[in-house]
Amino acid sequence: MTALFPYRDINIHASTTNYAFTSPSNPSAPTLVVDRPSGHIWLNDKPMTGGKRVTSIAGILGMVRLRLDKYIIVITKAVQVGRIKEHPVYKIQATEFLPLREKPLHDSDEDTYLQLLTTHLKNGPMYFSYSFDLTNTFQRQVHADQNLPLWQRADTRFFWNRYISSDFIDMCSASPAVNPYVLPVMFGMMSITATAVKSTPLSFILITRRSRFRAGTRYFSRGIDENGNVSNFNETEQIIITGSVGAGSTGYDKNTASQEKQQVQIMSYVQTRGSVPVYWAEINNLKFVPRLLIRSIDPAAAATKHFAEQVRIYGDNYCVNLVNQTGREKNVKEAYEGVVRSIVSNPIEGEKSSLRSEQQFRAIEPTEQRSIVDHVHYIFFDFHHECRGLKWHRALLLLDQMGDALEKQKYFHATESHAGLTVKNLQTSVVRSNCMDCLDRTNVIQSMLARWTLSRQLIDLGVLNAGEKIEQYTAFESRFRNVWADNADVVSRAYSGTGALKTDFTRTGKRTTTGALADGVNSLTRYYLNNFRDGPRQDAYDLFLGTYLPATSGITSSLMFVDRRPVFIQSVPYVFLGALVFLMAVIFTTSPPSTVLALRFFIGFSVLVVVWCGIFIKNHGMLYINWPKLNNLAWANEGYNDALGKVAKDKIIGKWVARHERGASSIRLVHLEEGKKRIE
Incomplete structure (x- = not known):
């Protein structure tokens, strides 16, 4: 009879031609084999030992195809956080990406995709149990069919790794022996x-x-x-x-x-x-x-x-x-x-x-x-x-x-x-x-x-x-x-x-007053993160959950994460910081009398630069938000275009923006339409 619950122990036998997954505590269970580099999954009734590397893991999180290669994501470390009745519950501590190509291909986009997923897995609190359904409430579990494998009982809303497990899930209907290798994570x-x-x-x-x-x-x-x-x-x-x-x-x-x-x-x-x-x-x-x-x-x-x-x-x-x-x-x-x-x-x-x-x-x-x-x-x-x-x-x-x-x-x-x-x-x-x-x-x-x-x-x-x-x-x-x-x-x-x-x-x-002050600090931190750091975090969600598919994006070169804004727009914050640093240095540095006149001139000029740059950034804030790069936000695209259009019409600086963009798209986000693939 096929096991209904995921295997608690899995060994990986890595070779140049495949990855073979076995359960030492279930020697009669077939070996799950993933061919390299095709990613074809099949079962072998005989143990496939050997290989240049043997590793023990806590479970298989799933498999994801990026632009240049496909990767198996495995849980290399999990810590028990307690028990629900007699069922141990674990939190994921560390994961590893196993490339299907023996010599992995790399470019800037592929490396960025991997970094996004790695950060998501590192920062996201994810839990699992080998014998208890964490995705369903006790009340829903009462009505669940206990003869189904654990992953089939899982509430699809809270089966967080459902998309990246789809390659293995697709195999389960034809080969039920794959079921114990599917581990639902919350x-x-x-x-x-x-x-x-x-x-x-x-x-x-x-x-x-x-x-x-x-x-x-x-x-x-x-x-x-x-x-x-x-x-x-x-x-x-x-x-x-x-x-x-x-x-x-x-x-x-x-x-x-x-x-x-x-x-x-x-x-x-x-x-x-x-x-x-x-x-x-x-x-x-x-x-x-x-x-x-x-x-x-x-x-x-x-x-x-x-x-x-x-x-x-x-x-x-x-x-x-x-x-x-x-x-x-x-x-x-x-x-x-x-x-x-x-x-x-x-x-x-x-x-x-x-x-x-x-x-x-x-x-x-x-x-x-x-x-x-x-x-x-x-x-x-x-x-x-x-x-x-x-x-x-x-x-x-x-x-x-x-x-x-x-x-x-x-x-x-x-x-x-x-x-x-x-x-x-x-x-x-x-x-x-x-x-x-x-x-x-x-x-x-x-x-x-x-x-x-x-x-x-x-x-x-x-x-x-x-x-x-x-x-x-x-x-x-x-x-x-x-x-x-x-x-x-x-x-x-x-x-x-x-x-x-x-x-x-x-x-x-x-x-408390202390709590109110702490809330103020948190609010300022949120302001910074939501404006300047959340783009990559949103991309990581879209990548992990399958709402963006790099392999079918249509982008043929490393262009996805390139900053496409005009150089003039990109340079304003650096000019602002440079002028500000110069002002701070002058304020806290003593200078000989002979240089006072020159310093006053440069101070006045720097103040004007700081003020102008600050006003420019404030008035064209949408040009400096760290937007998601993978899935296009229609209202963000419209707002960005409006902001860029206003700059291009400026009588003084407009020509610099137009000159940079002549013969090319002026829309930093429009390239997303080329690669946008959604699973609804």
Whole structure:
């Protein structure tokens, strides 16, 4: 019978003609062979030992074709981060690229592709288990076919290496013996902690799974696409397990061996977050607050697809919108409300007040149940207005508004014994939260809802008495807060490049001046990264997830990552820095009197250069953004062309730009159209 779970140990036998993969602990299993340099995959019933190199690996991540060669990506090091019940969970620590050509071909593009993928794998938090499906919630696992291989049970949204595993997956239907070589990997956050509440040992687990659809960075991936996928979609599952605590890397605690006879209680609570499901973008232009663009395309069809899938998977969706009701964010709020009105049947809306607040909640509810999207409920909570002045405890007002819905949605609860798994309760709905980035405000609200539900679960288990709250137990409360703050940081780094804002409140329960200062530093860091470093990060997502295919791009030479801006445009920042350095040197250097007149002239000239260059860069900021190079952003291309056109029309410097570009394309991004290949 073919193994349903991935092999825990794999050896690579590398030779000049192939790579052969074997499992030492499964000597009867066929050898997986990848021919060099064709990449043809086949199985050999006989062991293929030998080769000039034999290496032990933790698993095969996948295989990717770049422009000049194909590479097998293998996991060379993984560390165990804990156990979910008896199942060990690992985090990827190191990977290696195995080229199919014996003498790999290189050019600047190929090296850049490899560097992008290497950095992505190094910085992306990726987890896997050989015996447990990390991509699915406990509730979904109950309904999964346990006779399927692990990778076939995986939720395709969170199967992060699904694209690069496609060569091996394609073989599985014809050769089921390939199944154990396919290892599904999850991108996101994982925390597994053995703890106790009122002397009751339990395993406290938090898992956040990031969707591979419409994945990207903060300003280069916003809103929804035509297939209903939204940016920065994450599913967070909070789990408590009693009766079997296996969070440590060494498995069960010997002192709790008696617990093995107890009935295992499993409780989980799921929330989601995702970008506002309309067509919108924030356009980088070097300003601290980018220009907001709500596209005129009707998002109703895409939003219907999005919510139809969400309702099918999670049940009723309670969409909590946390953006501001004034200023630039107001446009996003109104667009969201507009699309909800357009997709639900006979919507009824109005202001609702809590016992402690008036007219701060806006709700949109369907009055009929004619279609699947009539299970969408919209709630607006002006987070910044309610919590202004560091009064973040007022976020609890949202609980007043959602009390009935939270009671009705319940949570997943199952018991496990020698007789098997018994489901006692199912979660019937989900809270889908968002702010502008789905990061900072969103995480505060999600942790608040998770705490409320956790108290309810422990009361139902009999661990807490009726009326008690988990906040009363300071040791566990501190652990809970820090785990949720860590979750905020992981989700934020993947999207914005920095840790989350407002985590001082999540960690300590109050907003502090120190935390506000730290948020200021993080905001400045985000500004730098989002404008000058996120282009390559977006390219890495597109490359790893298969939304850009180098092998079929049509580019025949090393041109993809060449800076095509006019030399004059490229030189302005260097002139600015040079003049600034000269000014600093003069200020801090003493000079003889005979040179004062000359220095004054050069100082005056340098000041003029610095001021002119600064104004030029500020006025033409789009020319200095580090844009993605692989997949073209239509609005970025248009904005870049407009900015370059303005420079070309300048009476003084326009001729320098035009002269550089005469007879050639003036659009730095237009070459992307030649190589743009998308898998929708």
